[in-house]
Amino acid sequence: MKLYETLAADIASQIAQGVIREGEKIPSVRQTSQHHNLSVSTVIRAFLLLESQGLIESRPQSGYFVRRKPAVQATATASEPPAPAQMARGETLDTSEFVLTTLRSINQGSVPLGSPYPDPAAFPWVKLNQYANSLARRVGQMGMTADLPPGNPELIRQIARRHLENGLAVDAGEIIVTTGATEAINLCLQAVAAPGSAIAVESPTYYALIQAIERMGMRVVEITTDPALGIDLQALERAIVEQGVVACMVMPNFQNPLGYQMSDERKRAMVEMLARHDVPVIENDVYHELYYGDVHPSSLKNYDTRGLVLHCNSFSKTLSPANRIGWTLPGRYKAQVEKLKFLNTLNTPALPQLAIAEYLKNDGYDYHLRKVRKAYAQQASIMAAAVRRFFPDGTSVSTPAGGYLLWVTLPDSVRALELYARAQERGISIGAGNIFATGDAFQHCIRLNYSYPWTPEVEAAVRTLGLLAGELLDHDTL
Amino acid sequence: MKLYETLAADIASQIAQGVIREGEKIPSVRQTSQHHNLSVSTVIRAFLLLESQGLIESRPQSGYFVRRKPAVQATATASEPPAPAQMARGETLDTSEFVLTTLRSINQGSVPLGSPYPDPAAFPWVKLNQYANSLARRVGQMGMTADLPPGNPELIRQIARRHLENGLAVDAGEIIVTTGATEAINLCLQAVAAPGSAIAVESPTYYALIQAIERMGMRVVEITTDPALGIDLQALERAIVEQGVVACMVMPNFQNPLGYQMSDERKRAMVEMLARHDVPVIENDVYHELYYGDVHPSSLKNYDTRGLVLHCNSFSKTLSPANRIGWTLPGRYKAQVEKLKFLNTLNTPALPQLAIAEYLKNDGYDYHLRKVRKAYAQQASIMAAAVRRFFPDGTSVSTPAGGYLLWVTLPDSVRALELYARAQERGISIGAGNIFATGDAFQHCIRLNYSYPWTPEVEAAVRTLGLLAGELLDHDTL
Structure with missing residues (x-):
C-alpha cells in the first residue's frame, strides 16, 4: 500500500469510527502534512482518493468536509422518483x-x-471549405516551423486587422494562436497563477472556467454577479483584499450563461480597480462579434494600460468550432503564455489556420455576422x-x-x-x-x-x- | 509586495550576507513552508523568482542550491571568446x-x-492534400460533437487497425485522439501524478519530457541510460523504492536522442518490474514505424497486463507534423485522460483527423514507410x-x-x-x-x-x- 493509500485508509477509519463526523471539516492539507510528516502531494492524493470514494467533499474556500451519508438525503427526498x-x-x-x-x-x-x-x-461552410480545398491543392508541403508559436503569420495579421476594425489597436506581436479559446484560457491561467492561488469568477460563470481553475489545483472564488450589470466590483475588490484573489476570469460581453453586456463605464472601472491591486484579468470574449446593438462592444482590453488584461478569443462561435482556432492577447504575460502554448500542444494545425486567414482576407465575414x-x-x-x-x-x-x-x-x-x-x-x-x-x-x-x-x-x-x-x-x- | 516576494527578498538578503553561502543547499520547500508559516505554493513561487534572478538553482533529486557567482566561472574560462x-x-x-x-x-x-x-x-503531401481537398468538398458542415473526446470515430478505427497490423491488439475504446504526442504526454502525466511527484526519465531524454514534468511542478529524476540497451532497470527500481518515483516516461523504440531500441526481454522486464511496484509508465512511441530492421518493434504496451502503460503516439514523424494528430492508449487511466483532453483543448480539429483517417483507409502508408x-x-x-x-x-x-x-x-x-x-x-x-x-x-x-x-x-x-x-x-x- 502506498503512503497516500495508508493515509486515506486512516482517515476513512476515523470517519467510520465517528472520530470525524458527517459535515465536519477535516484537518487541512498543510496540517495533515505536518501532523503525519508526509509530503503535501501525498496528502493531496489521499484527499482525492477519499473524495473519489465519496467519503469527503471539497467546499470552495473552506476545505474538505466529511460527506453526509446518502441515508440522510433519502429521508428528505423520499417522495421523489429516483433520479439517474x-x-x-x-x-x-x-x-x-x-x-x-x-x-x-x-x-x-x-x-x-x-x-x-x-x-x-449558420456557418459559412461552403466558403471555408472552398478555401481549405484550394489551399490543400496550392500549399503543397507544409513546413513545421512557420506555424510554431505564436502561430501562422498571415492569420495573426488578419486577427490584428479585425481587432483594429473593431476599435482595438493591437500589436500583432502580442497575438498567440491557440487550439480554441479553451487552450487560451488554460494557458493564461497557468501564466498568472500557481497551484493554490485564489481565482475570482462571476457567479454563475461559464463552467469551463471553473474546470480550468480546479484542474490547475487553484481555488475558485465566486463573486456575486448582477444579471444585467455583471460582476459586483465591490465584492470583487473585497475578495482581492480579504481572500487574496490573485487573478480573475470574466466574460464582459454576452456572458455565458447570463447574456449581459457590461457597460463601458463598468469595464473601465473594473480594469482600473484591478490595476490598483496589480491583479490580472483573463477576459473571455468569444461572443464579442455577436452583439445585437448598433455598435460592437468594447473589451476590457480597450481600457488596459498596464498589460494586465489577458484577452482570449476564438472563431468557434462565429465561423466554425470544427477548426478549433482561438487566440490570446496576453499583455505583459506574452512570453510565459507563448512558452506554455509551445509546451502544451507545440503548435496549432496549419490548414485550419490558413483556411481562416484566407476567409478573413476576403470579404464576407461582416455580411455573415x-x-x-x-x-x-x-x-x-x-x-x-x-x-x-x-x-x-x-x-x-x-x-x-x-x-x-x-x-x-x-x-x-x-x-x-x-x-x-x-x-x-x-x-x-x-x-x-x-x-x-x-x-x-x-x-x-x-x-x-x-x-x-x-x-x-x-x-x-x-x-x-x-x-x-x-x-x-x-x-x-x- | 506579495508574500512570495517578501520571502524571496528575505532569502536573497541571507545569501547577500553570507548566511547561506555559494554552493550550499537552501532549506527545502517543506521546511521553509513550516518555518515561515507560509503555503507551499508561496514558497515555490519565491524559489522560482530567486531562480529566475539567478540567485539559486535547482539540482535534480537534491533541491535548491545557492548559485556560484559568475566571477568564479569567469576565471576558469577567461581565455575563451565570449559566448552569446x-x-x-x-x-x-x-x-x-x-x-x-x-x-x-x-x-x-x-x-x-x-x-x-x-x-x-518526404511526406506524402500530394495524397494528404487530395484527401483534405475532397473531404472539404464532401463533408459540408462539420458538427462539433462527432469529434469530441475521445475523437473522430473513423480515425480511431483506423488507428486501432494499424496497431493490430503491427501486432498490438488494442481496444478501440481505449484510444483518445490528441493534438500531437505533445498533448498526449502532458495529459497522461497529469493523469498519473500530482505536483511535487517524482517522475523518472532516461538520461539523456527527449527535452519535451523534462519540460512537461517541470511545467506541472513535478520533479525530474534522471536514470542512467545505456546508449545501446536503454534505461538501467536496477537504477530505476532503486529510484522507485528510495526516491518515491511515482511514474516514469520512456521511449523504448529509437529513443530521442540516443536512437537505441530496447530488446523485447528488457521491455517485458521493465513492465513487470513497474507492475510489481504499481508504477505507471508513459511510453512515447512516436518513432515506432521508422525501424530499420526486418520486423517492427514491440511496444511496452504489448507486455502490459495491468493497464499501467500509457502509450503515446502520433503521425507527426511519419505523415505530417502540420496535421498535429497524435493519440494515446492510457490503459486504466482512460477516464482521467479523456477528461483532461476535454479540459485542455476541448477537441481536436476535424479536418486533419478526417484527412489522416482517409489516408490510412486507403493503401499507401506501408509503401511510404x-x-x-x-x-x-x-x-x-x-x-x-x-x-x-x-x-x-x-x-x-x-x-x-x-x-x-x-x-x-x-x-x-x-x-x-x-x-x-x-x-x-x-x-x-x-x-x-x-x-x-x-x-x-x-x-x-x-x-x-x-x-x-x-x-x-x-x-x-x-x-x-x-x-x-x-x-x-x-x-x-x-
Missing part, C-alpha cells in the same frame, strides 16, 4: 463528466437546447416569449444583449438536474444550472440555446420543458 | 526558450541538422561515417536502430552551446546536448538530423561542424 444515479440531488456532481455527457447527447437526435455551440447550419446577429436577436425574443408562456409562474428569463444563450430561472423548488434527466428521456437536451457554479446556487436554473431556427419542433420542445418543470414543481410543493 | 549572452557556459539555460529558438532557426536558410522533424519533402525507412537507414550510415571522418579524435557516434537522429559525443572539453552558437553564425543548426538533461552531463554532446538527402551542402555542413569542434577543442587544451 450520477445526478441524484445533493450528490457532488462531477461537472466535467456531466458537461461531456451533455455535449455528447447533442446530435444524437435530441433537440439541442443544451448545446453551447451555435447552429452549425450581420445575418447571424439579426437571426439570433429575433430568436432570443421568440424563445423568451415561449418560455414565459409555457413555463410555470415564478419563472424568469434573461435578456441577452448578444450571443445565443437564454438563462431561465425556475421556481426554487424545481431541480434542473431532475428536469435535465426527464427532458433527455423525451429527446430534449438542456444546460442544467448546476454546472455554472461550484455549489447549489443555480440548481433551479437552466440554459437554453436559441441559435437554431424557430421550428414547430423547437417550440414543442420548449412547451414540453415547461410542462415537465410544472410537474417537478407540483411534486415538491405537495 | 543567453548561452554563456555555466549559466542556467531556459531550456524551453532555447528549444523554441533552435526550432525557429530551422527553415531560416540554415542547414537543419538541429531539427527534430523529418525532412518535410518502406521508402523512408530505407532512406533513413542509408543516411544514418553516411552521416555517422562523415562525423567520424570530420570530427576531432575522441568523438563517438550512436548507432540508431530507427528514426533519423544521430547522437554525437564530443571530447569532454568541447561545449555544445559554444558549437551551437558558432554553427548558427555559419548557417547550420544543431541540437545542443544541454537540452536533453537538467544538468551538465551532456554539454559536450550534439544531436544531428539525417532525414534530409545527403547533398554536398549537408556534407559541407558536417565538415564545418567538425572543424568548429576542433577549434573549440584546441582552445580548451591550450
Whole structure:
C-alpha cells in the first residue's frame, strides 16, 4: 500500500469510527502534512482518493468536509422518483463528466437546447471549405516551423486587422494562436497563477472556467454577479483584499450563461480597480462579434494600460468550432503564455489556420455576422416569449444583449438536474444550472440555446420543458 | 509586495550576507513552508523568482542550491571568446526558450541538422492534400460533437487497425485522439501524478519530457541510460523504492536522442518490474514505424497486463507534423485522460483527423514507410561515417536502430552551446546536448538530423561542424 493509500485508509477509519463526523471539516492539507510528516502531494492524493470514494467533499474556500451519508438525503427526498444515479440531488456532481455527457447527447437526435455551440447550419461552410480545398491543392508541403508559436503569420495579421476594425489597436506581436479559446484560457491561467492561488469568477460563470481553475489545483472564488450589470466590483475588490484573489476570469460581453453586456463605464472601472491591486484579468470574449446593438462592444482590453488584461478569443462561435482556432492577447504575460502554448500542444494545425486567414482576407465575414446577429436577436425574443408562456409562474428569463444563450430561472423548488434527466428521456437536451457554479446556487436554473431556427419542433420542445418543470414543481410543493 | 516576494527578498538578503553561502543547499520547500508559516505554493513561487534572478538553482533529486557567482566561472574560462549572452557556459539555460529558438532557426536558410522533424519533402503531401481537398468538398458542415473526446470515430478505427497490423491488439475504446504526442504526454502525466511527484526519465531524454514534468511542478529524476540497451532497470527500481518515483516516461523504440531500441526481454522486464511496484509508465512511441530492421518493434504496451502503460503516439514523424494528430492508449487511466483532453483543448480539429483517417483507409502508408525507412537507414550510415571522418579524435557516434537522429559525443572539453552558437553564425543548426538533461552531463554532446538527402551542402555542413569542434577543442587544451 502506498503512503497516500495508508493515509486515506486512516482517515476513512476515523470517519467510520465517528472520530470525524458527517459535515465536519477535516484537518487541512498543510496540517495533515505536518501532523503525519508526509509530503503535501501525498496528502493531496489521499484527499482525492477519499473524495473519489465519496467519503469527503471539497467546499470552495473552506476545505474538505466529511460527506453526509446518502441515508440522510433519502429521508428528505423520499417522495421523489429516483433520479439517474450520477445526478441524484445533493450528490457532488462531477461537472466535467456531466458537461461531456451533455455535449455528447447533442446530435444524437435530441433537440439541442443544451448545446453551447451555435447552429452549425449558420456557418459559412461552403466558403471555408472552398478555401481549405484550394489551399490543400496550392500549399503543397507544409513546413513545421512557420506555424510554431505564436502561430501562422498571415492569420495573426488578419486577427490584428479585425481587432483594429473593431476599435482595438493591437500589436500583432502580442497575438498567440491557440487550439480554441479553451487552450487560451488554460494557458493564461497557468501564466498568472500557481497551484493554490485564489481565482475570482462571476457567479454563475461559464463552467469551463471553473474546470480550468480546479484542474490547475487553484481555488475558485465566486463573486456575486448582477444579471444585467455583471460582476459586483465591490465584492470583487473585497475578495482581492480579504481572500487574496490573485487573478480573475470574466466574460464582459454576452456572458455565458447570463447574456449581459457590461457597460463601458463598468469595464473601465473594473480594469482600473484591478490595476490598483496589480491583479490580472483573463477576459473571455468569444461572443464579442455577436452583439445585437448598433455598435460592437468594447473589451476590457480597450481600457488596459498596464498589460494586465489577458484577452482570449476564438472563431468557434462565429465561423466554425470544427477548426478549433482561438487566440490570446496576453499583455505583459506574452512570453510565459507563448512558452506554455509551445509546451502544451507545440503548435496549432496549419490548414485550419490558413483556411481562416484566407476567409478573413476576403470579404464576407461582416455580411455573415450581420445575418447571424439579426437571426439570433429575433430568436432570443421568440424563445423568451415561449418560455414565459409555457413555463410555470415564478419563472424568469434573461435578456441577452448578444450571443445565443437564454438563462431561465425556475421556481426554487424545481431541480434542473431532475428536469435535465426527464427532458433527455423525451429527446430534449438542456444546460442544467448546476454546472455554472461550484455549489447549489443555480440548481433551479437552466440554459437554453436559441441559435437554431424557430421550428414547430423547437417550440414543442420548449412547451414540453415547461410542462415537465410544472410537474417537478407540483411534486415538491405537495 | 506579495508574500512570495517578501520571502524571496528575505532569502536573497541571507545569501547577500553570507548566511547561506555559494554552493550550499537552501532549506527545502517543506521546511521553509513550516518555518515561515507560509503555503507551499508561496514558497515555490519565491524559489522560482530567486531562480529566475539567478540567485539559486535547482539540482535534480537534491533541491535548491545557492548559485556560484559568475566571477568564479569567469576565471576558469577567461581565455575563451565570449559566448552569446543567453548561452554563456555555466549559466542556467531556459531550456524551453532555447528549444523554441533552435526550432525557429530551422527553415531560416540554415542547414537543419538541429531539427527534430523529418525532412518535410518526404511526406506524402500530394495524397494528404487530395484527401483534405475532397473531404472539404464532401463533408459540408462539420458538427462539433462527432469529434469530441475521445475523437473522430473513423480515425480511431483506423488507428486501432494499424496497431493490430503491427501486432498490438488494442481496444478501440481505449484510444483518445490528441493534438500531437505533445498533448498526449502532458495529459497522461497529469493523469498519473500530482505536483511535487517524482517522475523518472532516461538520461539523456527527449527535452519535451523534462519540460512537461517541470511545467506541472513535478520533479525530474534522471536514470542512467545505456546508449545501446536503454534505461538501467536496477537504477530505476532503486529510484522507485528510495526516491518515491511515482511514474516514469520512456521511449523504448529509437529513443530521442540516443536512437537505441530496447530488446523485447528488457521491455517485458521493465513492465513487470513497474507492475510489481504499481508504477505507471508513459511510453512515447512516436518513432515506432521508422525501424530499420526486418520486423517492427514491440511496444511496452504489448507486455502490459495491468493497464499501467500509457502509450503515446502520433503521425507527426511519419505523415505530417502540420496535421498535429497524435493519440494515446492510457490503459486504466482512460477516464482521467479523456477528461483532461476535454479540459485542455476541448477537441481536436476535424479536418486533419478526417484527412489522416482517409489516408490510412486507403493503401499507401506501408509503401511510404518502406521508402523512408530505407532512406533513413542509408543516411544514418553516411552521416555517422562523415562525423567520424570530420570530427576531432575522441568523438563517438550512436548507432540508431530507427528514426533519423544521430547522437554525437564530443571530447569532454568541447561545449555544445559554444558549437551551437558558432554553427548558427555559419548557417547550420544543431541540437545542443544541454537540452536533453537538467544538468551538465551532456554539454559536450550534439544531436544531428539525417532525414534530409545527403547533398554536398549537408556534407559541407558536417565538415564545418567538425572543424568548429576542433577549434573549440584546441582552445580548451591550450
